[in-house]
Amino acid sequence: MNVLYFAWVRERIGVPKEQIDTSAATVMDLVEELRAREERYALAFSDISALRVAVDQDLSDFDTSLEGVCEIAFFPPMTGG
Amino acid sequence: MKILVQDAAFDAGAELNDFTIAQSNMGAVVSFTGIVRDLDAGLKQMDIEHYPGMTERALEKIASDAMGRWNLGDVLVIHRFGALKPEDVIMMVATASKHRKDAFEAADFLMDFLKSRAPFWKKEQTGAAQDWVNSKQEDEDALTRWE
Numbered sequence: 001m002n003v004l005y006f007a008w009v010r011e012r013i014g015v016p017k018e019q020i021d022t023s024a025a026t027v028m029d030l031v032e033e034l035r036a037r038e039e040r041y042a043l044a045f046s047d048i049s050a051l052r053v054a055v056d057q058d059l060s061d062f063d064t065s066l067e068g069v070c071e072i073a074f075f076p077p078m079t080g081g
Numbered sequence: 082m083k084i085l086v087q088d089a090a091f092d093a094g095a096e097l098n099d100f101t102i103a104q105s106n107m108g109a110v111v112s113f114t115g116i117v118r119d120l121d122a123g124l125k126q127m128d129i130e131h132y133p134g135m136t137e138r139a140l141e142k143i144a145s146d147a148m149g150r151w152n153l154g155d156v157l158v159i160h161r162f163g164a165l166k167p168e169d170v171i172m173m174v175a176t177a178s179k180h181r182k183d184a185f186e187a188a189d190f191l192m193d194f195l196k197s198r199a200p201f202w203k204k205e206q207t208g209a210a211q212d213w214v215n216s217k218q219e220d221e222d223a224l225t226r227w228e
Contacts, residue, residue, distance in 0.1 A: 007130055007202035008213050057135035059198065073132060073200075077216035080160065080201035081115055081172060081192055 001066070003030075005044070006075035009051065012044040027053050027072065028062045044074075052077055082148065082156050084140045086131065088163035093173045100157045104177045107154040111184040112175040113192055119167035123207040129162045129171070132200035136160075143194040147176070150190070151183040158191065160201065190227055196220045 004017045024030035031048065034041040045051070048062060054073040055064050066072070083100075085091075093114045101110045117127050144156045153176055160172040174191045178184040203214040 004132070006132055006200070007204070054132070054135055054200070057132075057138055059139075073135070075132070075200065076202065076213065077221075078197050078200050079203045079214045079216050080199040081196040 001069060002071045004071065004073040006073065008076055009044050009074050013040055022066075024066055026062070026066060027055065027060065027064050030066065030072065031062065050076060082141070082144050083158070084137060084144060085159045086133075086136050086140065087159070087161060090161070090169065091159055091173075093159075093170050096157065096159060096173060097175055100155070100175045100177070104154050106179070107177040108179050109181040109184040110175060110177045111181070111188045112157075112173060113188050114173045115171040117165050117167050117169045117171055121207070124167050124205055125208065126206040127165045127167075127169075127171075128204045128206070129165065130202045130204070131160075131162045135200050139199045140195070143191060143198060146194075147187045147190050151176075151178065151187040152180075153178050153183060153187055156187070156191070158195070160195070160199070162201065193220075193223045193227065197224065 001020055001022060002017060003020050005013050010016050022030055022033060024033050031045050035045050052075055053060055053062060055069055056071055097112050140158050144158055147153065147156055155177045157175040165171060174188055176184040176187040197216060197220045205212055205214060
């Protein structure tokens, strides 16, 4: 699965994109998996309320299933306009 | 519907003229132009990051929602990314309709959703400091007007 990071999430994790092999069932399961992996992930994902997630480029919830999903992105609330 | 996401600068006046001339049988065109502001007079640069692919999808959805909700002839959205300076034009929207109310309301709707539902992130450089711009609760609250 392609995992993308934007804005300060990208800065904290240190890469804009990575390929992750996971059997996580939901977004939240993937977050837990990443948190346990390394300190930089634990830091980036320390406060989920400060994060948004897009699943296959659609804004989604953290309980969204990852079945059949190709791309997931984590980022802070958007500041367009 | 015309949606452009680009790093290049654009002429908002010329875009508005082209948009206006292209309409037929529309009685109203409303536009909004967003400009990099420097309220504290210390801003050196604003960097706008976006999510290629999702950005275009999100903007198309927001514009389509507006087309479905109001009686519009056309919608234009242009949004820049990359490094911008104070007073640079960041983005614009324009709407065309037979009567002004549709065009005004649709432009307002587009801006409310562009603020917090299109994947753009702003980072401000003031001197040596760099900070991501925080989203505002009022921007999130603004969406409830359209429920």
